[in-house]
Amino acid sequence: MPSLDGFALTLTVVRQHRPDLVILDLMMPKLGGEQVLQALRKDATTKYIPVIVLTSLYQKNEHRLRQAGASVFIEKSHLLDKPQGLVDTVEQLLKARSDVPIRREMSPSA
Numbered sequence: 001m002p003s004l005d006g007f008a009l010t011l012t013v014v015r016q017h018r019p020d021l022v023i024l025d026l027m028m029p030k031l032g033g034e035q036v037l038q039a040l041r042k043d044a045t046t047k048y049i050p051v052i053v054l055t056s057l058y059q060k061n062e063h064r065l066r067q068a069g070a071s072v073f074i075e076k077s078h079l080l081d082k083p084q085g086l087v088d089t090v091e092q093l094l095k096a097r098s099d100v101p102i103r104r105e106m107s108p109s110a
Helices: 002-017 033-042 058-068 076-081 084-099
Strands: 022-025 051-055 072-075
Touching (some): 022 033, 033 051, 051 058, 051 076, 072 084
Parallel strands (some): 051 072
């Protein structure tokens, strides 16, 4: 199944590289953005990474995205009018993340 391969690849890349932040489009070809978000939140390695979700249907998806663990969600149409808003949001999340001690999973022998 190509979508599962893409899904697994996405999660593998995020697990291996542990980015400071993820920007995730809710509507992606083959992959469900909401599924990716849920998987990131369930994984001990990735659950604390802030995730900005881009969506075309903000009001329709707001409740589900909050439950799934989105840090922030931005309606795509706002990006055309105010692209600086995304930059500002990224900067705020990265600053907040740098102000909080990083949570890491440690082995019992560490």
